[in-house]
Amino acid sequence: MVTKTEDTQLNRLENQVDNGGGGAWEYLCLIKKLKVRRPEKVLKYGLSILNDSKKRSSLGPEEWTLYEQVSIAAMDCQCLDVAKDCIKVLQKKFPESKRVARLEAILLEAKGSWTEAEKAYTSLLEDNPIDQLIHKRRIAIAKAQGDISGAIELLNKYLEIFMADHDAWRELADIYVSLQMYKQAAFCYEEVILAQPTVPLYHLAYADVLYTLGGLENLQTAKKYYASTIDLTGGKNTRALFGICLCTSAIAQLSKGRNKDEKESSELHSLAVTALEKDYKKTAPGKLPLLTAALKSLKIS
């Protein structure tokens, strides 16, 4: 999870490293810790460390994880030669390792030789049938080939075994959203929220899906989840504030004539509007008229 502090720290380090201020190793460590995807930077700065034998030996045992990190980044940039060289070094150091074998299979994937990669994964699974990462790679192969329904099938099978894997639930939700299967996506997000109830971004995603589904009941639930996002972020999530406004106007439109709890909802709406206006005044005063116009058009409809 990337918190606000870590985000600013990452940006600061990125700036510092890009301007030649040093700290490349800390930057790479932070990237690995936060699990963000910055393949070009990892490749550039990781290679500069690995090619400098003095810097490399000062890392100690961390050297090998850096090789792994750089090889995956190289595959992400399609610099397959670099990836191959890194894996060769690792292979020499750890000839029997399953982790290196997995890297080699990932390299096959990056080359696009799907059948060979699949074969390699199958043989790895024979040795250790409960290796979650390899199961996930097989799902990724299906996805990379454009076989989305196959990926969904594999993911569902995987989730029957490893139900607590919230990352997989999140992936399944993403796939369902990309296919516009919102009901299924909503179910997946429910699972994700159940596993990690304190992450506001999941609440937000769930609310978005519910709002897209439409219908009075879904809209009311969506509004509640937007409200919980605001609660968890202290009102610093603009999307959730807009979500409240949109939900309120949609609910008002649907339930014209039979407003039983209108007073409460209008109070929440006006609070959200105030927060939005305050936020815009502070960060983008030039866009304030745009915002007020948009909100006004919402209220009338």
Next chain:
Amino acid sequence: MGLGFVVGVVGVVILSHAAYSTIQYRSLLKITEEEFSGPPMNVVVELLLGLVLCMWAALTVPGNFLSIKPDTDENRMVSLPGNLDFMIFNHRGKVFSSEMDMKLKI
């Protein structure tokens, strides 16, 4: 850190001195055969001083307090990590591959 630690040690020493003086006072009472009505003033002062010093040291020495509110900067999530276990490689990065020409020196 060093200052806090010294203060903590001083606090503990004062507390143990208070305990020692209490024991001495009790034995003095036994000799003079008086009733024990309460600890003497200097012991009370020592106890309070030791309490304050120890508390201050215990709050500062182990480190800073962490926030437990979900909406502070340390705890507020702003982005989700990339789902790297499911990363796929046939994306538009392929097109830009020629820009990078780097080699690993073995």
